[in-house]
Amino acid sequence: DPGNSEDSDIPKGYMDLMPFVNKAGCECLNESDDCGFDNCLIKDSSYLESDCDEQLLITIAFSQPVKLFSMKLQSSDFAQAPKVVKVFINLPRSMSFDDAERSEATQVLDLAEEDYKEDGLVPLRYVKFQNVQSVTLFIKSNQGDEETTKINYLTFIGTPVQATNMNDFRRVRTTSNSQFFFTGVLCWCSPDCMKNTVILNGCCF
Known part of the structure; x- marks a missing residue:
C-alpha cells in the first residue's frame, strides 16, 4: 500500500x-x-x-x-x-x-x-x-x-523532516493561566510569559 x-x-x-x-x-x-x-x-x-x-x-x-x-x-x-x-x-x-x-x-x-x-x-x-x-x-x-x-x-x-508545527498546539484558557496541549504533553505558562512565547514540553522559549 x-x-x-x-x-x-x-x-x-x-x-x-x-x-x-x-x-x-x-x-x-x-x-x-x-x-x-x-x-x-x-x-x-x-x-x-x-x-x-x-x-x-x-x-x-x-x-x-x-x-x-x-x-x-x-x-x-x-x-x-x-x-x-x-x-x-x-x-x-x-x-x-x-x-x-x-x-x-x-x-x-x-x-x-x-x-x-x-x-x-x-x-x-x-x-x-x-x-x-x-x-x-x-x-x-x-x-x-x-x-x-x-x-x-x-x-x-x-x-x-521533524519540524514543530504550531498548528499542533491547542490552547485552553483558564482564569489565571493558559494550558497548552502538544502531542499529549500538558504545558502551563503564566500570563506574564505568554507574549512571543513558544511552549514545548512544559518549557517556555
Whole structure:
C-alpha cells in the first residue's frame, strides 16, 4: 500500500511519502482530460497521459518538509514511459515549459528499463533533497519517442523532516493561566510569559 514503509522495495529507514502529498498544492501541465494527474497517485490500472505531445510538467507539494531518497515510477507501456526528466525543488512560483527547458535542474535523470521494474527505485542525490517542500518534474521525452507519455504510478521515498508545527498546539484558557496541549504533553505558562512565547514540553522559549 502507498505509504507503507514495510514494502520490500523500500530501504530500511525510509518510507513511501504519499501520505505527505498535499494534493491541493499539486499541478500538472499538458495532462489529458481523460487521463489526468490524480490517476498516477493511486496504484490501479488507471494512468496519467500527456495531451498534445510527450512532455509533462508535474509539481508535487508536501504537507511538511521532507527528505527525498529516491523516486518510484511505474508505466505499463515502456515505450511511453518517461526517459529524460529534469527535477527541481522548492520553486517560488509555477514553472512554464520554457522555464523548465532553460533552467538548471537540481538533478537530471536519464531513465532506463531497469528503473521501471516492479521493485525499481530511481536514486536521487540525497544531499540535494534535504528540506523539500515541493518537487517539480519536467518530463522532457519518453523511451520510444512516442506521441504521448504515460505514468501509472509516481511517488517518492524518503523521510519527513521533524519540524514543530504550531498548528499542533491547542490552547485552553483558564482564569489565571493558559494550558497548552502538544502531542499529549500538558504545558502551563503564566500570563506574564505568554507574549512571543513558544511552549514545548512544559518549557517556555
